[in-house]
Amino acid sequence: MDRAELAAVLRTARSRVKPADVGLPAGPRRQVPGLRREEVAQLAGLGVDYVIRLEQGRGPRPSPQVLSALARALRLSDDDRDTMFRLAGAAPPQAGRVPMLVRPSVLRLLDRMADLPALVLSAKSDVLAWNPLAAALLGDFSELPSRQRNLIWQRFLGKTPDPDAESAADCVGCLRTAQARYPEDPDLARLIADLRAGSARFDALWRARRSGRLRPGSATIEHPELGPLTLDVDVLQEPETDQNVLVYSVAPGTPEASALELLRVTGLERFAYPQ
CATH class of the missing domain: 3.30.450.180 (Beta-Lactamase)
Structure with a gap:
């Protein structure tokens, strides 16, 4: 597991997603580009502290279920999703699984x-x-x-x-x-x-x-x-x-x-x- 690179990928992906892209209001005092960590955690069904630890390169090895939830929340392409899985030391989703990423x-x-x-x-x-x-x-x-x-x-x-x-x-x-x-x-x-x-x-x-x-x-x-x-x-x-x-x-x-x-x-x- 490459914790530092995985953390960088997660931070960069979060900055690319606008609140409106995932049905969230921007709010009047938004100071960060893209989503907040709290919003990523909410969309992925994860704890905020867990997302913070992953983005700081000190989290545990995420399970494939957690990685899939993050890929959906961050709207990763298939290629970016597969890269994230490999950085986390996990095999990318295999054929024969229900497709969970939206084009x-x-x-x-x-x-x-x-x-x-x-x-x-x-x-x-x-x-x-x-x-x-x-x-x-x-x-x-x-x-x-x-x-x-x-x-x-x-x-x-x-x-x-x-x-x-x-x-x-x-x-x-x-x-x-x-x-x-x-x-x-x-x-x-x-x-x-x-x-x-x-x-x-x-x-x-x-x-x-x-x-x-x-x-x-x-x-x-x-x-x-x-x-x-x-x-x-x-x-x-x-x-x-x-x-x-x-x-x-x-x-x-x-x-x-x-x-x-x-x-x-x-x-x-x-x-x-x-x-």
Whole structure:
């Protein structure tokens, strides 16, 4: 492990990422280029002290899971990610694993969707990226531990499980399909094991052995301030990385349209970073 070079790579990568690139407000008194260490830790689901030690070249050897989380938080390219893994003394991610890095062109597309909530999901429904309006509507994913930053985990093990039977079966079918494509992925196997152990409903649907995929439809979001909001959900497939972009929209003139407009104006204030 080359601690000094790894530290330099992490610091440089952090300075290149703007808060707006990852759906965070810049704040009025930002004094550092790029992200703060606290923000990197939040996005990666790590402790701030751990990130500080890595950037100072005195941290322990990070696990592949930690390195993958940092690569996503810092939006590293595949080449930069592989370099970071090698500097940490770890083998880069192998073929046969669920792709977890979002292509820069997809991130630019997400940034342009300022008027609609949108997020990027992995093949196993990890939330990999989201725009500010998605955070205002669905909650700030960066505040969740990395293992909980998954829509299927939230559906079956979160605070407000979704009771819709048909879409629940589709969600379980998505993991069946992902398992067939990535049978050697340890994080996918761990997710399935956690869901089967923690949710009898998931386990029953899993034993039905039904495959599936994400489908466009509608979803009712229980917003903590605006109440239940029913929105259309469209799925845009990105076949190169086996990822999906979920886009939420509503018809003009509806109460939900007014609610989204309110969130566009005020929603980000709920997620302002403390100064």
